Amino acid sequence: MSGGLGPDDVRDRPERWEVTGEEAVFTGHVFGVRRDTVVMPRGEGTEGVGRDVIVHPGSVGILALDEHDRVLLLRQYRHPVAYLLWEAPAGLRDVAGEPLHKLAERELLEEAGYRADRWDTLVDVFPSSGMSDERVRIFLARGLTEVPAAEIDFERVHEEADMPVVWVPLGEAVRKVLAGEVHNMIATVGILAAHAARADGFGGLRPVDAPEG
Secondary structure, eight states: OOOOOGGGGOOOEEEEEEEEEEEEEEEEESSSEEEEEEEOOOSSOOEEEEEEEEEOOOEEEEEEEETTSEEEHHHEGGGGGGEEEEEEEEOOOOTTTTTTTHHHHIIIIIIEEEEEEEEEEEEEEEETTBOHHEEEHHHEEEEEEEGGEEEEEOOOGGGSSSSSEEEHHHHHHHHHHHHHHHHOHHHHHHHHHHHHHGGTTTTBBTTTOOOOO
């Protein structure tokens, strides 16, 4: 049932239902878990229901597109899913007050060894909104220049120690997403969004410093 709503109403908006209790369940290096008691203002009366929330600092992703319409992907081991995944460069929002596009610039340089002359906001997503407050901004980076390894002041360790980089034509990257050959959320969303945005010459993209909605 639509409830009288139409296509013009399809726009996510902030909303906060009453929380009558919060309990810290777990505190980890990257994320924590909080248990909220949320008042459900639906139906007859109200009801307090427990909801576990993964508390996450958020992250950024970078869909790097070169002058030949190729996408930069790198491979990284991801232990929770037991896969070697092809991903777009990305990083945690782990520096307080750092502008998101500056974080994206740093991650593109440290993970892939490139700088970009042109940055746009490609898409904003909540990757696991049913369980986590994580938000991700994916940027489109163009005008790329490779930076010699000797000029990069960053040491890759652990899962990042060996991350091969491959350039994939955008159309082929779309095919790989739809064929189930690429699974990483930032890569799949970024690839499909870039493919859609290219249809009007990327004219509909928001500026690099657009506010998060």
